[in-house]
Amino acid sequence: MGGLVKLLTLVGTLASLLAAGPAPALAKTEIQFWIGIAGQLAESVETQAKEFNQSQADYEVKVVRKGTYSEALTAAIAAYRQKNPPHIVQVFEVGTQTMLLSGAVYPVFELMQEHGIRIDWDDFIKPVVGYYSKDGKLYSMPYNSSTPILFYNKDAFRKAGLDPEKPPKTWKDLEAAARKLLAAGAAKCGFSTSWPSWIQVENMHATHDQPFATKNNGFGGIEGVELLINREFGEKHIGQLAAWQKDNVFSYGGRTGTSEPKFINGDCAMQFASSALIGGFTRAVKFDWGTAELPHWGPPYRKATSIIGGATLWVLKGRQAAEYRGVARFLEFLAKPEQQMWWHVNTGYLAISNTALRNLEQGYHFVRNPKQYTAFAQLTGLPPTPPAALKGKGAAPKPERVVTPNSQGLRLGNFVQIRDVIESEMENIFAGKKTARQGLDDAVARSNALLKEFAATYKR
Amino acid sequence: MKRTVFADRWLPYLLVLPQVAVTLVFFFWPAAKSLYLALFKSPPFGGRDIFVGLDNFRELLSSAEYYDSVVNSFVFAGGVTLLSVFGGLAVAALANERIRGLALYRTAVLWPYGIAPAVAGIIFLFIFHPAYGVLPYALSFVTAYEFNWLLKGWVAMALVISATAWTHLGYNIAFYLAGLQAIPRSVLEAAAVDGAGSIRAFTAIVFPLVSPVTFYLIVVNMVFAFFGSFGVIHAVTRGGPGNATEIMVYKLWSDGFIGLNLGSSAAQSVILMAVVIGLTMLQFRFAEKRVTY
Numbered sequence: 001m002g003g004l005v006k007l008l009t010l011v012g013t014l015a016s017l018l019a020a021g022p023a024p025a026l027a028k029t030e031i032q033f034w035i036g037i038a039g040q041l042a043e044s045v046e047t048q049a050k051e052f053n054q055s056q057a058d059y060e061v062k063v064v065r066k067g068t069y070s071e072a073l074t075a076a077i078a079a080y081r082q083k084n085p086p087h088i089v090q091v092f093e094v095g096t097q098t099m100l101l102s103g104a105v106y107p108v109f110e111l112m113q114e115h116g117i118r119i120d121w122d123d124f125i126k127p128v129v130g131y132y133s134k135d136g137k138l139y140s141m142p143y144n145s146s147t148p149i150l151f152y153n154k155d156a157f158r159k160a161g162l163d164p165e166k167p168p169k170t171w172k173d174l175e176a177a178a179r180k181l182l183a184a185g186a187a188k189c190g191f192s193t194s195w196p197s198w199i200q201v202e203n204m205h206a207t208h209d210q211p212f213a214t215k216n217n218g219f220g221g222i223e224g225v226e227l228l229i230n231r232e233f234g235e236k237h238i239g240q241l242a243a244w245q246k247d248n249v250f251s252y253g254g255r256t257g258t259s260e261p262k263f264i265n266g267d268c269a270m271q272f273a274s275s276a277l278i279g280g281f282t283r284a285v286k287f288d289w290g291t292a293e294l295p296h297w298g299p300p301y302r303k304a305t306s307i308i309g310g311a312t313l314w315v316l317k318g319r320q321a322a323e324y325r326g327v328a329r330f331l332e333f334l335a336k337p338e339q340q341m342w343w344h345v346n347t348g349y350l351a352i353s354n355t356a357l358r359n360l361e362q363g364y365h366f367v368r369n370p371k372q373y374t375a376f377a378q379l380t381g382l383p384p385t386p387p388a389a390l391k392g393k394g395a396a397p398k399p400e401r402v403v404t405p406n407s408q409g410l411r412l413g414n415f416v417q418i419r420d421v422i423e424s425e426m427e428n429i430f431a432g433k434k435t436a437r438q439g440l441d442d443a444v445a446r447s448n449a450l451l452k453e454f455a456a457t458y459k460r
Numbered sequence: 461m462k463r464t465v466f467a468d469r470w471l472p473y474l475l476v477l478p479q480v481a482v483t484l485v486f487f488f489w490p491a492a493k494s495l496y497l498a499l500f501k502s503p504p505f506g507g508r509d510i511f512v513g514l515d516n517f518r519e520l521l522s523s524a525e526y527y528d529s530v531v532n533s534f535v536f537a538g539g540v541t542l543l544s545v546f547g548g549l550a551v552a553a554l555a556n557e558r559i560r561g562l563a564l565y566r567t568a569v570l571w572p573y574g575i576a577p578a579v580a581g582i583i584f585l586f587i588f589h590p591a592y593g594v595l596p597y598a599l600s601f602v603t604a605y606e607f608n609w610l611l612k613g614w615v616a617m618a619l620v621i622s623a624t625a626w627t628h629l630g631y632n633i634a635f636y637l638a639g640l641q642a643i644p645r646s647v648l649e650a651a652a653v654d655g656a657g658s659i660r661a662f663t664a665i666v667f668p669l670v671s672p673v674t675f676y677l678i679v680v681n682m683v684f685a686f687f688g689s690f691g692v693i694h695a696v697t698r699g700g701p702g703n704a705t706e707i708m709v710y711k712l713w714s715d716g717f718i719g720l721n722l723g724s725s726a727a728q729s730v731i732l733m734a735v736v737i738g739l740t741m742l743q744f745r746f747a748e749k750r751v752t753y
Contacts, residue, residue: 070718253590255700267591416720420699424700427702
């Protein structure tokens, strides 16, 4: 008992001890930047900070690794309650509603305005800016964004007599391909999926223009929001996955990214995962592989754009006014097209300003790295082939996917727990303990209770 | 017992002060704060706490998932306690025999206790994970049985129970070894002269004589399984599949630290404390009567 408070206190004390260390002798103002990513991705963040620090003499951005996204957020909350918050904290997309309602945030648009820094937010691609804006104003700085795509094993495709340059475009094609792969002994399982809720529920609803929740997917307020994933489409898709689980067309491999080794070691021939994995797969995967957009169920559903995942940078209130100038300048630095391009090329996360995209395009980056283009095409609705590759072959590309309110993202309270609930019920369905209908009904009932709880916590 | 008499009136208070202060600051103050928090709904960043009385408790007690987590806790704690206490006794009995390389052997059986639960969890993952574990891979050559605890709840539960019991085995072995060595050799020799075999000697003499150790270990292991077993579950199953391995302490952590629902999390910690205090009292009231000191 009391473990919770004890831990909170401990985290807070440690955080304040760290933050309250002696100021550097050469009066460079320190900017605390807490991140929730690790490994090579965190090194990329540190490289950017280092470059910023060397580019000017007034501010020193200090990147602090805080573990996972959840841990970084919890630590920032504890520090904020101790009145010693970091200036910037990286928060994952599902924490957006919590941050917006926290009252602890210094909105990015306001920060930039008050420090006379102009950034052309219209230059940033819509699905990203939209996810983090309220009333058309940007609240947090888009940083690492990705969207789910399909990875497939070209060697296995060849072995099964499938065309390695023609990945499946529909779920029917995908099933047929999986069965051929299994029959030819080219794989032990057809496909697996990372982040089951994000990819198979949230993004499947978005790309089929189906609502995920009432009140415009939660963008219309917190009172009375309810999930809609137990309708005809949700039941059809999840029910189909459960049926495929029985004959290895689909093989469930756990939550988050725990199923990815199944693709890397060649067991499963296809894998749904974040586009940010391209970099990691390039290093880890030994066979020839490719990327494709998420498959579609076809009519009557419209083909719509997908939604993003990843994290943004939130500026917290509660520091000295003068320090925020440095924060604003750092964010301005990150928004520069060359930083965007560097970030994209080094991490595999999306470059999110049109200028950066245009530059990459003109440098034939996407022609040389077509895998990197899949996510952009799917997010913006453009055809999957980079325009530069089509040069001189006719008219400008026409959109293949529509942008609809259902594909603009989700804004739900207690979203982290809702994902857990959805994924635990998906496990019950895949294990055959519940039918798709029962499982999704239970997921909706449990999630609605969480949404109600959230609304009660924030009611005025 | 001998009573110590202090000449100075204040000295005894001064001497117990550090202990009392530590207990107050690290146990009573957080406990009181949890009780207080349990009565509110508070947004994670603070600001406005809304007093809701016993609503947090009411919501928990009307939620099927919460009862599942209570049942899981008892299954888990029971499994861990049985396995690690009696497993510990078995290994200790063997380590008490005169065998070659005894010193090395005795040291080796204590090692698991030196491994942090989270690390133990990772080790078990590398052995048992369906996607990259060694054991499922080896099994796939000899049997079609799919060792998939990512979907089979009871397999997952068995796995986290074994992993947790294993981490705590060394502790129990150390206590039992000490207990076994305190048994006078003459008693065992007398039994042997009377014609008792080694099994009879164990059930009639050894087991009753180590019963105080057994009782102590059952209480300690039970409390450990309820509170301290977070690391293994977090590293291996994260409460899944479904909610099959979500025990009370894991749910309260994930609701508090992942879900940022402080009120409910505090209420859960109050209930958990009540359950564990209740269990410990029951054990002292009933089980202790069977213990021979």
